[in-house]
Amino acid sequence: MKKFIPVALGALVVLSSALYTLADIPRPPKPSPTPAAGKPVLHTELTIVPDPKGSEARLQIAPSDLKILREALASVDSNPTTWERLSQSSTRTIIAGAFLFLSISLAGVWLARSDRRRSRIAAAVVFGVALVGAASMIANANAGPPGTYLWRGLPQALTEGKSTNGGLDIEIMPEGYGMKLIVPSRDFKKPDHQEE
Amino acid sequence: MERTANLGLVQWQRSRVQTRRSVGSFALLLVVGVLLSATLATSIPLQFSIVTLFLFAGPHNWFELRYFLMRLPLRFGRSRNFFLTAFTGIALLTIAYLSLPLLYYAGVWTGHNWPTAIATWNTLLLLWLGLLISLRGKQGRRNWTWCWPVVFALSSLNWLGPELFSLALVYAHPLVALWFLDRHLRRNRPEWLQSYRRCLLMLPLIVAAMCWRLLGSQSLADDNGLAWRITQHAGADLLPQLSTHLLVTVHVFLETLHYGVWLLALPLIASRGSIWKVKSIPLARHARGFPRLIGATLIGGLFVVALLWLGFSTNYAVTRDVYFAVAIAHVLAEAPFLLRML
DSSP, X not given: OTTHHHHHHHHHHHHHHTTGGGTTSOOOOOOOSSOOOOOOOOOOOEEEEEETTOSSOEXXXXXXXXXXXXXXXXXXXXXXXXXXXXXXXXXXXXXXXXHHHHHHHHHHHHHHHOOXXXXXXXXXXXXXXXXXXXXXXXXXXXXXXXXXXXXXXXXXXXXXXXXXXXXXXXXXXXXXXXXXXXEEOTTOOOOHHHHO | OHHHHHHHHHHHHHHHHHHHHHHHHHHHHHHHHHHHHHHHHHHSHHHHHHHHHHHHHHHHHHHHHHHHHHHOOSSOGGGHXXXXXXXXXXXXXXXXXXXXXXXXXXXXXXXXXXXXXXXXXXXXXXXXXXXXXXXXHHHTTOOOTTHHHHHHHHHHHHHHOHHHHHHXXXXXXXXXXXXXXXXXXXXXXXXXXXXXXXXXXXXXXHHHHHHHHHTTSOOOOOOSHHHHHHHHHTTTTTOTTSOHHHHHHHHHHHHHXXXXXXXXXXXHHHXXXXXXXXXXXXXXXXXXXXXXXXXXXXXXXXXXXXXXXXXXXXXXXXXXXHHHHHTXXXXXXXXXXXXXXX
């Protein structure tokens, strides 16, 4: 029983922390025969511009569109879901990190003082939990590859009619009309048939 | 000489048969009880939740109160620091827990940083538990310092998802009763312990079967206030990807086991005399004890149970909310008494 308690607690913690490792990975879409249609809030022009010097995709919005966009966004229900609220607090992530630091430190001290086998097993469990926790915090911190890497497959995807995901900075322009999408083209991959 | 030896052998064989029978009856009762509650929780989760809470919530708290009084020593002695920490923690954590909704409804607090408030309360709870484990370890001259890394690791997880952590406590609390029962069987009925632990293996299987059957099921209709409260309590808002049918079923199933342990199993195994006799409680029986105070406490508890039934009959939804807020005290009180059993 004495051995069971730390092992059971450790297992519980590892299982609980597994939820957070999904932090920045999009959940697999639920199979739905009738996907919900999006609600158009603004109709405007969009220009896609390849930028060989850029590192991040940028969406430039003209001031005239910005006003319409603001009004459109104001009418949309902006209440975040509970899950979004859970994973969007930097303060809580920092405090979680501080507690994780304490946990690892004390586990280390305890491991150093302990010479019994079962204690070492329990300490290994705590250390494993700490590792998983640290990994989940990195995932929460939005760490990821540079924007150019994510956009590199855009030409081929456009040719094949597939979608491409990547980061986007939204910029408000002082003048102009419509929206302009600037995509970093530095690392664009050549289509397969050209590479051969 | 040979005849005397044969008589001893016969008696031993008889007692062995009786033990086998009692173990078999206990295991059968457990299996039937668990399967029955699982079936009812799966087929009529909302109705079963309403009925079990109405019938058993108050009485199980009264039995817990009586149990805690039974286990309370007359003089704290070496356990003084342990009990002082326990009672102070129970009082402060309960007040803090109750003050959150009170401040919100009084309009003093907008509730915009609700997750932070919950995370802070959960952290205080974990630190209190860590302190209790540490003190108990010192009493028994055991090295229980492993608890601190665990407490801080759990605190870390709590700050990442405070509401999910609270939900985990809601689901974990009913299981504590099973731990109490395990300790008492070990002490009072060791011959039943093996069967009990084997029966416990059914629980993950039953929960897995519930998940398998209800994972893709349609969520329960929570179009009225009471059904909405029940689904929210089971985590409908926090786990929107899961069917509320599954969540409510698992929660009600575990709660029913919790009630079963406190109302049936523990009184049968751990009682030392009639439950109505105040003198069966050491605090009341001892020459320097407090028989009147203990008697008044138990009678007062019965009045509270009756009041709770009246409240459920008059306005079930509001009484349910009030009950689950106040019931945090009994959740907290279980921790020190369980630690005393270890």
